[in-house]
Amino acid sequence: MNNHAVQVEDLVKKFGNLVAVDKVSFSVSPGEVFGFLGPNGAGKTTTINILCTLLKPTSGQASIGGYDVVRHQSQVRQSIGLVFQDPSLDERLNALQNLRFHAMVYHMPARLRDERIEQMLRMVELWDKRDSEVRTFSGGMKRRLELARGLLHSPKVLFLDEPTLGLDPQTRKHIWEYILGLREREGTTIFLTTHYMEEADKADRIAIIDQGRLVAMDKPERLKAMVGRDIISVKTADDARAAGEIVERYQTNVRRDNGISFEVSCGEEFLPGFIRDFGTRILSISLRHPSLEDVFLKLTGREIREEEVTDTFKATIRQHGRRTRH
Amino acid sequence: MKELIGAYIIWYRDILRFWHDKTRMIGAVTFPLLFLVVFGSGLSARMGTFAPGVDFTRFMFPGVIGMTVLMTSFSAGVGVVWDREFGFLKEVLVAPISRVTVALGKALGSATIAMVQGVVILLFAPLLGIKLSAGTVLELLALMFLLAISMGSMGILLATRIRSMEAFQAVMQMLLFPMVFLSGVFFAVAELPGWMSLLVKVNPATYGVTPLRQVMLGDMAGAFNIEVLGRVMSIWDSVSVMAVFGAAMILLAMWSFGHQE
Ligand SMILES: Nc1ncnc2c1ncn2[C@@H]1O[C@H](COP(=O)(O)OP(=O)(O)O)[C@@H](O)[C@H]1O
Ligand SMILES: [Mg+2]
Numbered sequence: 001m002n003n004h005a006v007q008v009e010d011l012v013k014k015f016g017n018l019v020a021v022d023k024v025s026f027s028v029s030p031g032e033v034f035g036f037l038g039p040n041g042a043g044k045t046t047t048i049n050i051l052c053t054l055l056k057p058t059s060g061q062a063s064i065g066g067y068d069v070v071r072h073q074s075q076v077r078q079s080i081g082l083v084f085q086d087p088s089l090d091e092r093l094n095a096l097q098n099l100r101f102h103a104m105v106y107h108m109p110a111r112l113r114d115e116r117i118e119q120m121l122r123m124v125e126l127w128d129k130r131d132s133e134v135r136t137f138s139g140g141m142k143r144r145l146e147l148a149r150g151l152l153h154s155p156k157v158l159f160l161d162e163p164t165l166g167l168d169p170q171t172r173k174h175i176w177e178y179i180l181g182l183r184e185r186e187g188t189t190i191f192l193t194t195h196y197m198e199e200a201d202k203a204d205r206i207a208i209i210d211q212g213r214l215v216a217m218d219k220p221e222r223l224k225a226m227v228g229r230d231i232i233s234v235k236t237a238d239d240a241r242a243a244g245e246i247v248e249r250y251q252t253n254v255r256r257d258n259g260i261s262f263e264v265s266c267g268e269e270f271l272p273g274f275i276r277d278f279g280t281r282i283l284s285i286s287l288r289h290p291s292l293e294d295v296f297l298k299l300t301g302r303e304i305r306e307e308e309v310t311d312t313f314k315a316t317i318r319q320h321g322r323r324t325r326h
Numbered sequence: 327m328k329e330l331i332g333a334y335i336i337w338y339r340d341i342l343r344f345w346h347d348k349t350r351m352i353g354a355v356t357f358p359l360l361f362l363v364v365f366g367s368g369l370s371a372r373m374g375t376f377a378p379g380v381d382f383t384r385f386m387f388p389g390v391i392g393m394t395v396l397m398t399s400f401s402a403g404v405g406v407v408w409d410r411e412f413g414f415l416k417e418v419l420v421a422p423i424s425r426v427t428v429a430l431g432k433a434l435g436s437a438t439i440a441m442v443q444g445v446v447i448l449l450f451a452p453l454l455g456i457k458l459s460a461g462t463v464l465e466l467l468a469l470m471f472l473l474a475i476s477m478g479s480m481g482i483l484l485a486t487r488i489r490s491m492e493a494f495q496a497v498m499q500m501l502l503f504p505m506v507f508l509s510g511v512f513f514a515v516a517e518l519p520g521w522m523s524l525l526v527k528v529n530p531a532t533y534g535v536t537p538l539r540q541v542m543l544g545d546m547a548g549a550f551n552i553e554v555l556g557r558v559m560s561i562w563d564s565v566s567v568m569a570v571f572g573a574a575m576i577l578l579a580m581w582s583f584g585h586q587e
Contacts, residue, residue, distance in 0.1 A: 052420045053419075053420060054416065054419060054420060074422050074424070075422075077421060077422040078422040080420070082416075082417075082420055084413065084416055086413050087412070087413045088412075088413035088414055088416045088417045089413075089414065089417075090339070090343075090412075090414045091412065092343050092346055092347070093339070093342065093343070093346075097339075097342065101335060101339055102417070102421075104331060104332075104335040105332055105336075105418070105421040105422070105423055106421060106422060107328050107331070107422065149417075
């Protein structure tokens with residue numbers, strides 16, 4: 001017994017020859033928002049499936065609130081809520097019927113049931129849609145309903161597997177407001193997975209997982225501090241000359257890609273002087289703080305391989321224009 | 327108690343979905359009724375009687391009820407495959423109710439839906455000129471339920487093993503039609519050639535359909551009895567066979583549902 005909300009030790013899951021989860025260990029404290037970050041196929045969903053009793057571990061141990069996920073399945077199930085990566089609503093029933101079904105299989109007392117259903121539906125702003133069949137809902141509405149359902153029975157730990165996957169930016173923002181609000185209001189422990197780097201930033205603590213292995217685990221700021229410094233990118237009238245000048249003046253490595261980039265310790269303070277004194281004509285300049293993506297690339301030592309990258313992931317990378325590693 | 331509520335809510339959802347989908351019900355009872363009315367009125371006279379006092383409609387009616395119950399309950403297993411494909415199964419499997427309970431709720435759901443359709447056909451009995459006493463009706467309902475829960479469990483067992491919708495449909499057709507044809511729904515079993523008669527006797531559906539006919543035709547059913555291992559099967563004999571088969575199916579379905587990867 002222990003007082004961790006989630007505890008995982010040397011967890012391994014094999015599918016035939018494939019090792020989907022490879023000796024993973026971590027723990028999550030009550031009330032924490034814990035982010036599992038990694039590319040597609042890293043083993044995030046498999047880990048959640050083991051924690052929620054859908055899959056049996058090949059070896060190792062996992063427990064929720066002290067209950068072992070293999071030996072105490074019923075207690076584990078009662079203490080967790082889930083929003084799966086893929087849709088899991090009954091589309092032929094309406095919103096209310098979906099929630100009533102949930103309330104009953106989770107043995108919620110009848111007294112509490114209707115009140116709590118209304119509260120949750122109002123929270124995700126679907127109370128007006130309660131009598132509509134779920135199949136008429138948009139992707140974002142379905143996600144919100146799943147969130148309301150996952151929370152209905154006041155679970156100790158809420159698992160969110162890519163809660164914003166495939167949603168438009170505005171809906172994503174909205175979902176995040178609910179998620180962060182939850183911690184305030186209900187003190188729920190939240191375990192979420194994502195491959196959106198900028199979303200993982202919102203977690204209290206992050207574990208980075210790649211090919212089934214944990215490669216790092218810490219607070220986002222500390223992970224980013226590990227990569228170190230700020231990145232300056234400049235475009236100039238003569239990049240070759242400018243690169244020489246930077247190396248000479250600041251004794252730093254430069255990277256030539258579409259322009260020049262180099263690292264400095266405190267970008268904001270560095271820039272004014274740099275612009276004033278620089279000999280080559282500057283066309284454009286930008287400053288970027290290290291992101292979790294830089295952390296990921298640094299830790300795994302390579303670019304995330306193309307064939308494993310889904311379209312959404314590619315879009316995320318392109319959007320941020322960070323294809324800098326070779 | 328908690329588990330009972332669990333089974334109830336699993337069952338209730340299936341009924342709710344069935345209720346929303348009324349075309350399914352109308353479709354499922356239209357064919358057997360048309361079959362009885364069209365063939366019954368057109369062919370009865372021409373085909374004469376099957377046995378003294380038993381014309382086409384009288385012979386066919388219990389068989390058609392059996393067929394409807396069998397097909398509906400068995401094919402309701404598709405709901406499990408459907409739930410897996412649309413993700414809802416995960417919601418059920420992570421809920422704090424046991425897999426045994428889920429399987430039981432599902433089997434009862436399949437059986438109930440099949441019973442509703444069987445009863446709709448039964449209601450047409452007076453229109454087809456078939457008189458049934460209240461006692462007979464009760465006996466029929468009990469037999470129908472036994473058939474429905476057994477075949478419903480078999481459908482669910484199959485659905486826990488076969489994961490794609492297409493494969494499930496294919497296997498279902500493959501099993502369903504021989505089971506219906508070789509159960510004596512459409513012809514008297516006694517006069518079949520040896521090898522076919524053997525298939526009929528190993529077909530579990532036979533023990534669901536035969537007693538329905540025995541109950542409905544009473545004394546006149548003698549011509550349609552089956553003989554297994556030299557024993558003329560009484561209603562209770564058939565019921566026992568069906569009960570053993572049904573129990574095996576529901577236990578296997580429960581076991582299979584709980585089987586974790
Ligand atoms: N049921 C399964 N059978 C075989 N392989 C699987 C199964 N589920 C997942 N995998 C494989 O395990 C690896 C991890 O998958 P997953 O946990 O879904 O990754 P993520 O959620 O991080 O994208 C992938 O290579 C995936 O193909
Ligand atoms: Mg996943």
